[in-house]
Amino acid sequence: MRYPASEKLEILHLVERSRLPIKQTLDKLGIPRTTFYRWHDHYQVSGPEALEDQSPRPSRVWNRLPDDVRQRIYLTMGPAMSLVSWLNGWVTRRWDTSGVHHITRKHRARSSDGTRP
Numbered sequence: 001m002r003y004p005a006s007e008k009l010e011i012l013h014l015v016e017r018s019r020l021p022i023k024q025t026l027d028k029l030g031i032p033r034t035t036f037y038r039w040h041d042h043y044q045v046s047g048p049e050a051l052e053d054q055s056p057r058p059s060r061v062w063n064r065l066p067d068d069v070r071q072r073i074y075l076t077m078g079p080a081m082s083l084v085s086w087l088n089g090w091v092t093r094r095w096d097t098s099g100v101h102h103i104t105r106k107h108r109a110r111s112s113d114g115t116r117p
Helices: 005-017 022-029 033-046 067-076 083-090 097-108
Strands: none
Touching: 005 022, 005 033, 022 033
16 A cells, blocks of 8 residues: 555654554554665655655666667668568667567558658
């Protein structure tokens, strides 16, 4: 369950004021200790703003091609060149070929004026 920052802060204060041990208080609230201590550490380091929800999506995907490489793919891939021959001649093994396939499939789906049909 996701808690808004205001509830996280209220829980932090409630646990600090409680006469019960931290473990017992957290058990009664149904909050894992690791979650509580992560909130506590963020609050101690950066204040209440650090309790705001962060995006659960990763900022970078491990096999995503860099933007400059994606642009070169658009510019260098001719309509007569097959994907396999292009991959053999240009892409190194460190990138996932499914990413290249996705780019070229999107490129083929565009009309001549750059919009999708």
